[in-house]
Amino acid sequence: MAHSAETLLSAWMTWLENEKRASPHTIRAYHQDVATSLAFFEAHLGEKINETHLAHLTAGDMRALLAHQTREAELRQRLADGAARSRSRHISALRAFYRFLSLRYDIQNAHVTAFKLPKTRKPLPRPLARPVAREAAEEIASFTAANDFVARDLALYTLLYGAGLRIGEALSLSIGDFDAAPCGPLRVTGKGNKQRLVPLIPIVQERLAAWRRQRSSAEPDAPLFIGQKGGRLDPATARRTMRLWRQAKGLPASATPHALRHSFATHMMESGADLRAIQELLGHASLSTTQTYTKTDEAHLLRVWSAHPRAGKP
Template structure:
């Protein structure tokens, strides 16, 4: 089952993670990366495969992402995400079009283990469980969309799932929404549990 971050932790994660790194340069990079993961629901591998030129291909708030199996999908990039990406590009040490958007200190593509380690440090400081990983931000993206009424098919497209069954697991993870639907739809949902016993 997915273990998403709650909305408050997901929103504050990028800024808090940026605050714990020693370099202002790395702080801008990490804040942009983790804002992108939660704001667009990307896999860490998808985010780290982006090049600087991909920001120039962002049109009308939409970006083309190369997902699993070399399948392209278009995802919306929220204004707050775009601002963080542009702030990072302005500080990028070598922002030529072919350069990796998220680079390590030596200029190569950022290793996902570095991002995972940084988030591990943050979750330990916050007292969060081991499930609070970069992938939990993707789970949070999907779960929070569902909690706010997004259509399952739309979430499938945004996540790049080939099968709807992969997306349906979020309906199981979202227990609050399941209970709300049950209470609104089932004829006996508003009947007290002891009513039948008391009437017998």
């Protein structure tokens, strides 16, 4: 009996989680993108689909999927480049699903795996300006809902900018992670459960230590950053506090916790830090990902040059 598309998708999710050690965010994103594509093919073909259908999708079916995604994007009035990136992400997820099907079920379809989309411009990271980033932690902490957690937010946002961590990496830290090396380097678990050592500059050490003192009775496996109910701090809470700050300051929507990581990398690059060193600090698997920050640095230099009184003049 042929496997249903839902069964195959579920098997892929299990494989990603147990064998590839993909992050929960990656698994959710892949599931959503591929499930959306499978739902379209069922509506397009007029029946529930299984491995036989998946093996025999045509180039015309793929073009129909792309046209559907384009219409959906236009209905949501998304920016053209953003819509293109969304389509690319969906097709990329579908191709990854088919690589799994080929590996585990010998289900192959060249029309899907070879389907290509026009290249889209990868958006440049949008860091905060140096003066804004330098004062961000203190200012964001002033928007903390409860006074007992001002030290927590001061430590958290200083860590994000001072060490370049992802918000998920910071919030997954436990008391023992800091106690093992209070002066750094801090052992951080990143994407794919890969670990890296991140040095801590003095101000990061000081603010983490100040927050740690408030958690004097906590066990080593207890979360370092907690919410008001004592559990691990929810990323949505951290983002909400930063949103209040950026709205009060009149900053764009790009001023998120991840922008602090972008700011760390960009400002290190502008100061002449080695690209390979920045790659290791950020935990990027590929140097090409880190090289995005060189383009940001070039854009910064161009803005500086264009501000010259004689720029563009004979």
